[in-house]
Amino acid sequence: MLDFITRFFKREEASKTLAKERLRLVLMSDRVSLAPDIFDEMKGEMLAVIRRYLDIDERALDMHFENLERQFALLASIPVLKVRTAEEIRASAAIGVPAHAFGNGSMAGTGTAAIADTPRPTPSRRRRRRRKPNGTISSNGTSHPPEDDASSNDPAAGPDGAI
Amino acid sequence: MNGKTFVITSGKGGVGKTTTTANVGTALAMLGNQVVLIDADIGLRNLDLVLGLEKRIVYDLVDLVEGRCQARQALIRDKRVDGLFLLPASQTKDKESVNEEQMRAVTLALAREFDVILIDCPAGIEHGFRNAVAGADEAVVVTTPEVSAIRDADRILGMLGGRRARLIINRVRLEMVRTGDMLSVDDVADILGREVIGVVPDDEEIIDTTNRGEPVVLDPTRRLARVYTAIARRLLGEQTPLPNLEDDGIWNRLRRLIGSRT
Amino acid sequence: MKEIETPNDAALARLQEPVAGAPPPAAKTAYGRAIVVTSGKGGVGKTTTTANLGTALADAGKRVAVVDADVGLRNLDVVLGLENRVNKHLLDVIEKQCTMEEALVRDRVRRTLYLLPAAQNREKDEVPEEAMCGIIRALQAQFDFVLIDCPAGIEQGFRNAVAGAQEAIVVTTPEVSAVRDADRVIGLLPPNVPAKLIVNRVRPALVRKNTMMSVDDVNNILRLELIGVVPDEKEIIIATNRGTPVIDIEGSETGAAFRRIARRLLGETIEIPAFQERQGLFSRFMSTLGIARP
Numbered sequence: 001m002l003d004f005i006t007r008f009f010k011r012e013e014a015s016k017t018l019a020k021e022r023l024r025l026v027l028m029s030d031r032v033s034l035a036p037d038i039f040d041e042m043k044g045e046m047l048a049v050i051r052r053y054l055d056i057d058e059r060a061l062d063m064h065f066e067n068l069e070r071q072f073a074l075l076a077s078i079p080v081l082k083v084r085t086a087e088e089i090r091a092s093a094a095i096g097v098p099a100h101a102f103g104n105g106s107m108a109g110t111g112t113a114a115i116a117d118t119p120r121p122t123p124s125r126r127r128r129r130r131r132k133p134n135g136t137i138s139s140n141g142t143s144h145p146p147e148d149d150a151s152s153n154d155p156a157a158g159p160d161g162a163i
Numbered sequence: 164m165n166g167k168t169f170v171i172t173s174g175k176g177g178v179g180k181t182t183t184t185a186n187v188g189t190a191l192a193m194l195g196n197q198v199v200l201i202d203a204d205i206g207l208r209n210l211d212l213v214l215g216l217e218k219r220i221v222y223d224l225v226d227l228v229e230g231r232c233q234a235r236q237a238l239i240r241d242k243r244v245d246g247l248f249l250l251p252a253s254q255t256k257d258k259e260s261v262n263e264e265q266m267r268a269v270t271l272a273l274a275r276e277f278d279v280i281l282i283d284c285p286a287g288i289e290h291g292f293r294n295a296v297a298g299a300d301e302a303v304v305v306t307t308p309e310v311s312a313i314r315d316a317d318r319i320l321g322m323l324g325g326r327r328a329r330l331i332i333n334r335v336r337l338e339m340v341r342t343g344d345m346l347s348v349d350d351v352a353d354i355l356g357r358e359v360i361g362v363v364p365d366d367e368e369i370i371d372t373t374n375r376g377e378p379v380v381l382d383p384t385r386r387l388a389r390v391y392t393a394i395a396r397r398l399l400g401e402q403t404p405l406p407n408l409e410d411d412g413i414w415n416r417l418r419r420l421i422g423s424r425t
Numbered sequence: 426m427k428e429i430e431t432p433n434d435a436a437l438a439r440l441q442e443p444v445a446g447a448p449p450p451a452a453k454t455a456y457g458r459a460i461v462v463t464s465g466k467g468g469v470g471k472t473t474t475t476a477n478l479g480t481a482l483a484d485a486g487k488r489v490a491v492v493d494a495d496v497g498l499r500n501l502d503v504v505l506g507l508e509n510r511v512n513k514h515l516l517d518v519i520e521k522q523c524t525m526e527e528a529l530v531r532d533r534v535r536r537t538l539y540l541l542p543a544a545q546n547r548e549k550d551e552v553p554e555e556a557m558c559g560i561i562r563a564l565q566a567q568f569d570f571v572l573i574d575c576p577a578g579i580e581q582g583f584r585n586a587v588a589g590a591q592e593a594i595v596v597t598t599p600e601v602s603a604v605r606d607a608d609r610v611i612g613l614l615p616p617n618v619p620a621k622l623i624v625n626r627v628r629p630a631l632v633r634k635n636t637m638m639s640v641d642d643v644n645n646i647l648r649l650e651l652i653g654v655v656p657d658e659k660e661i662i663i664a665t666n667r668g669t670p671v672i673d674i675e676g677s678e679t680g681a682a683f684r685r686i687a688r689r690l691l692g693e694t695i696e697i698p699a700f701q702e703r704q705g706l707f708s709r710f711m712s713t714l715g716i717a718r719p
Contacts, residue, residue: 014342014343014344015343015344015663015666015667016340016343016344016345016346016347016350016666017343018666018667018668019310019346019665019666019667020346020350020354022310022503022506022508022509022668023310023313023314023354024354025508025509026314026503026508026509027314027317027354029508029509029511029545030314030317030318030545031317031321033545033546034318034321034545034546035321036546066512067508067509067510067511067512068509069509070509072509174498175467175468175498175500176466176467176468176469176577176578177466177467177468177469177577178467178468181602206579206609207465207466207578207579207605207606207609209466209602209605209606212601212602212605213602254609257579257580285577285578286467286468286576286577286578287467287497287498287576287577287578287580287582288497288498288548289548289578289580289581289582290580291578291580309662309665309666310503310665310666310668311472311500311503311504311665314500314503315498315500318497318498318545336659339659339662344659344662344663344666345662345666346666367628367631367636370600370631370636370637371636373600373601373602374600374601374636374637374638
């Protein structure tokens with residue numbers, strides 16, 4: 001409904017502006033899906049950084065790109081088992097972690113890891129939008145109430161499943 | 164001499180690869196180069212038709228690759244232009260009849276005798292596409308200023324194995340660009356991020372010349388002839404300016420103001 | 426054809442549930458029609474045709490699934506304006522990574538129109554023909570029409586798209602290369618798949634000038650039952666820019682033509698109109714004076 005209203009008011013917008021915007025989004029999505037190994041590497045690097053600050057539940061973790069209405073986003077849900085102490089973090093830093101891995105420079109001791117490009121994270125846990133209680137996202141961008149049957153195969157969590 | 168091989172590709176079908184190959188190839192020959200055009204669309208050949216050479220085909224690419232003939236037997240010399248040759252595709256075999264290594268062997272052999280080789284690539288990204296690209300040093304990606312074509316062009320740019328790729332933007336309709344109903348040349352170049360070596364306006368002359376099998380570039384009085392000749396020069400590295408599309412006379416400008424064309 | 430395990434029927438049945446406020450769907454008594462939209466030549470309008478016919482049929486109250494068989498170069502999603510709702514695709518369903526229901530994208534406006542997207546990152550070779558058959562049959566069980574958007578060419582992608590089809594619509598333009606390729610494709614269709622013809626991108630003014638072949642010229646070569654003639658218009662470009670079907674653009678002759686074709690598919694007999702290309706004031710003036718358009 002909202003979409004219909006938006007389109008109604010936007011009728012006067014030059015169609016090429018709309019085309020350009022749609023292309024921008026769809027090409028991002030295409031480019032990611034066409035080089036899954038590169039983005040698996042990216043996820044691997046991100047997780048390596050996160051592990052220096054937090055102990056995470058590797059099996060329940062999910063990181064994937066998603067098409068939202070006017071946005072293309074990297075969404076992550078990373079269950080945290082333990083927040084490391086400042087000493088533990090500094091200790092692993094001393095072993096010789098490359099400077100660039102610290103992203104925008106947020107430091108140990110606060111218990112948060114800042115990663116560029118994700119939507120504004122809550123400290124130590126990023127929520128996935130429109131997450132169904134049983135842990136899956138429905139396609140088509142609609143929310144469903146929790147379902148009691150097993151019709152949806154458990155989408156593969158982790159680096160290899162989600163694009 | 165060691166000639167250069169370019170594959171003319173696009174991803175999306177129907178954007179003008181074959182017309183471009185025919186016209187740029189003819190223009191290159193008219194500029195004094197020895198040119199071979201290879202139709203890599205086995206099973207759906209059309210380059211012969213566009214060049215008006217369809218009645219002279221005896222041997223084709225598959226015959227050459229399978230050793231049933233020599234290169235000089237398969238190459239059709241265009242009688243209108245010195246130095247222009249066509250290596251036709253087979254109409255009855257399918258694309259699996261030729262593999263990438265064979266294509267490479269053919270283009271390497273031809274490069275010893277010719278200045279420029281243009282490979283007309285089939286639409287899509289299947290075997291035919293892979294074969295056509297395998298034989299080439301560089302690519303020219305043809306697109307139109309439309310969403311699907313640009314999307315497919317972007318995809319293709321990622322499948323060229325690191326070869327240099329430049330763009331030709333085809334079927335540009337100036338009136339629509341002005342009213343904001345069509346993406347501009349700059350828009351397309353921004354999105355795809357490559358150098359543009361040609362901008363070809365939409366022109367009904369193409370339909371006529373294709374029907375007759377006479378590449379438009381053969382007639383220097385036609386405006387498209389200028390456009391393709393400039394592309395031929397830029398292809399070979401000259402920094403010719405892209406012709407100004409606006410510069411086509413008061414008549415057309417007047418018609419456009421009144422909006423008489425669709 | 427091997428028996429292929431079909432996707433979860435319960436999941437598919439849920440698609441039948443009425444949307445609040447909408448009339449209840451007609452009881453499904455018969456298998457839907459599976460029609461492949463093909464051409465040989467690229468760029469003649471297969472995807473536009475599939476999208477618009479599907480939309481028009483949905484407007485006529487039918488349940489329609491449009492299937493993008495162009496693995497690796499998908500565009501049906503973009504033409505329908507659904508590209509940002511695509512998450513799963515046909516290959517995921519075949520490989521049982523998800524159910525059909527999860528892959529199908531429902532249209533925003535037409536609630537009985539669904540899209541099964543192609544995969545963008547896999548080669549066409551990866552889809553076995555029998556699997557395609559299984560997918561199409563499963564869709565036929567739940568939809569009145571299954572329209573399959575075929576890729577350009579005659580390679581594996583084409584064979585897959587045709588694999589599940591029981592009817593074909595061949596799209597061509599009045600232009601030598603396109604007609605030649607259409608002829609080739611007609612020869613490659615299985616003998617039990619009847620084919621009908623759409624002649625697209627017709628420009629009546631050019632036909633009058635003898636620059637462009639007429640529809641009769643085309644069909645004298647191809648000899649198929651003609652199901653529609655669609656004029657060329659800039660509205661098609663605008664429609665794709667916006668991601669809306671051209672049948673929604675008011676005053677579009679192209680849109681009107683697609684609506685007529687949909688009705689013919691539903692069995693109505695509608696004459697194919699002679700098209701007048703829209704003329705601007707100035708050139709109408711010039712024609713009146715007997716001066717040919719430049």
